[in-house]
Amino acid sequence: MxxxxxxxxxxxxxxxxxxxxxxxxxxxxxxNSRRAIESNTRALPINVEIVQYAKEVLDFSSHYGSENSMSYTMWNLAGIPNVYPSSGDFTQTAVFRTYGTWWDRCPSARLPFKRTPSTFCSQDYVELAFEEPVYPTAVHILETYHPGAVVRILACSANPYSQNPPAEVRWEVLWSEAPTKVNGPQARQFTPCIKQINFPTNLIRLEVNSSLLDYYTELDAVVLHGVKERPVLSLKTSMIDMNDIDEDEDEEKFGCGMDTLNKQFSIVTLREWPTNGYFDKxxxxxxxxxxxxxxxxxxxxxxxxxxxxxxxxxx
Missing domain, CATH: 1.10.287 (Helix Hairpins)
Structure with a gap:
């Protein structure tokens, strides 16, 4: 031979x-999944914000790609972005199986659960594990095609990498909203205003509803911002005169909460992934x-x- x-x-x-x-x-x-504001190798102080990409995809409801492939599967949500800030249909993104309402109208559609609350609108989900448990200050979702499907973001009190499972597992809703249809399929960085929670987390769950979309939504990466020590709100916030605030104008200019204070760090961090031209695509x-x-x-x-x-x- x-x-x-x-x-x-x-x-x-x-x-x-x-x-x-x-x-x-x-x-x-x-x-490169774990990023920090300080680019040194010594131990980080507990009050320094940690910026990290998802380390692993733990669970999901469905994906468009096949099990033994990397094209259009939920595994693409782990690690640094593959496509963002580019827009378009790329195989390196995470894509759920359905969009629109056609799959609810077909004869083989499953019947709705009778005990589902009227406010519950989630259709698909994906659970992401991160390296470090933190108190979340912001969650960035990099959507590269037909954005607007994310309707809920939840945090879990259980550490998936801990050897001792907790006696009680809590899920806390960080953000929730009805599905919306975004004008245009262009890529965007979706950063909703999340609430503070009283436990650190490194397990985030995204829930989506694609019923209003004209095509598949595509997600590229998820970035979790957080601190080791539970943040304390300043007492000065109670001294603000609410009559002097224009909600629409302030939302456009300043964003929301602690995420705005670290906006410059998130912009720098998201530009740190290696660029090898079209080879990365x-x-x-x-x-x-x-x-x-x-x-x-x-x-x-x-x-x-x-x-x-x-x-x-x-x-």
Whole structure:
């Protein structure tokens, strides 16, 4: 058997192992998933805001892609952004299975739960684990195509990486709103005003409702801002005269709460991912395939040079 065929088998096995490892653990960007304001290696003070990307996707209701692929699957929400701030239909994003109302009107649609509250409108969800438990100050959701589907953000008191599970698990709603239809499919950074909670968390749940969308919504990454120590509101906030505040104008200019105080840090952090041009936009399967093909070309070239050297020695 020519020596090139065992090498092709090895490269094929390498390609398959890369796909399986990527699909199961979603480790792309884990080395860069935890960001902090101070770029040093010493221990961070408890009052310094920590900015971190999702480390792992723990659970989800559905996704458009297949289980053994990375195209249009929820695994793409782990790690740094793959597409943002670009807009459009990219395979490297997380896409849920349905949109609009057609799947509710079809004959095979499931019946609604009778005990569901009238205010509950979530259709799909995804749960994300982060490295460090923090008291959340902001949650940034990077939407790259047809935004507006996120309707609820929840935080869990349980640490998924803890060896000792808690006796009681609490879910606290950080933000909730009815589904909206955004004008235009362009990408955006969605940063709703979240409320403070009395426990640290590193498990965030996003719930979506795509009934008002004309096409699939695509999510690229989730960024969690938080501090180690529970923030305390200043007593000076009670001295503000509410009659002097124009809600619409202030919301556009200043945003909301503690997230505004750290706006400059979030902008800097989101621009820290590596940029390799259009190579970063390639699907993970294509990158693995290119690496395997490059290995095959190198092996073929080496065999050709070896045979050429033998022929020269013979003559």
């Amino acid at each position: 020519p020596p090139v065929f065992p090498m092709l088998t090895v490269l094929s096995m390498f390609y398959y192992m890369c796909l399986r490892r990527r699909a199961r653990t979603a480790t792309r960007g884990e080395m 390639l699907p993970y399967e294509s990158v693995c395939f290119c690496v395997c093909m490059l290995g095959i070309c190198i092996v073929t070239a080496l065999l050709f040079l070896k045979n050429l050297y033998i022929d020269i020695q013979f003559f």
